[in-house]
Amino acid sequence: MTLVSIIGTGNMGQAIAGLVTKGGHQAQTIGHDDDSAVDGELVVLAVPYPALSAIADARRDELAGKVVVDITNPLDFQTFDSLVVPPDASAAAELAAALPQSRVLKAFNTNFAATLASGQVGDQTTTVLVAGDDADAKALLLQVVTDAGLRGVDAGSLRRARELEALGFVQLTLAAGEKIAWTGGFTLAP
């Protein structure tokens, strides 16, 4: 059993906590501004992109040695027309640079909360794409995902976070533009 600490109690944090417990693992939820200690070896930062750097600064030592999951879509939500990270960067790469002692993964940013809660995108099983440089860290998260009945796919190294953030970006623009519902989105057929 893995203890997963989730910082952030919004829609995504709640959906991820539900997924964790559905699979028989244990979830610790911590409010975004709460300074409770993080107990899990797997820590999901279920917060918006602008909140990442303050959390990294405040919890750098505490997160050392842990697996830290970045779920953000660093979108300019004023325009829905660009990301706010530099074009050759990603939110996950920035977080990894800010947390050099942690093993950072990118995951869940291509999933809407409703599809994590239901395990379905339309009538398909929800796929969680995970990118990161540490194989053991990815295996730990993928196990939690698959134990909940979702499909987990290793999308490659942390360099692929840039492409996952592009995918999340397109999916958000499609939902905001009402081309898809917030219960729909991308699925991946094997």
Place this chain on the structure above:
Amino acid sequence: MTLVSIIGTGNMGQAIAGLVTKGGHQAQTIGHDDDSAVDGELVVLAVPYPALSAIADARRDELAGKVVVDITNPLDFQTFDSLVVPPDASAAAELAAALPQSRVLKAFNTNFAATLASGQVGDQTTTVLVAGDDADAKALLLQVVTDAGLRGVDAGSLRRARELEALGFVQLTLAAGEKIAWTGGFTLAP
């Protein structure tokens, strides 16, 4: 009925020609190095990324006024670890700059040839994502796609080509890494 000229007779060119005729439209296929005149108002450049600039140079005047579709994934196929276009660019944006009198669309780069031929990704209807700045041009292509029984989705302005190329990139790495089959890949649930 739309006459669609397809330059390139590889797997993708053949699959797109099949899609065009399946929907009751007419396809003209032209070999990559063939200098036959392009008759269609809709022209699909079904060639690899490195071939685009020579075609644009050779056919700039001929393609003026036409809708030109870029289907490329400008991937470094040696490493499968980066794109060969600058991070703030896209193959489609480069093509649009090279063909200033044409209406350039990005499409089909997120579809494997087999899924265009069958109309299915796994057991789901194949979705063709189309990006471009000209609404009439997008409507023309989307009609051809939907007449063939596939799902066509307007993914936004040509700026979104960058994200579609990221999506194509991830999908190619997943197939090359045997995480998905060449008959699988991303689908989009409404």
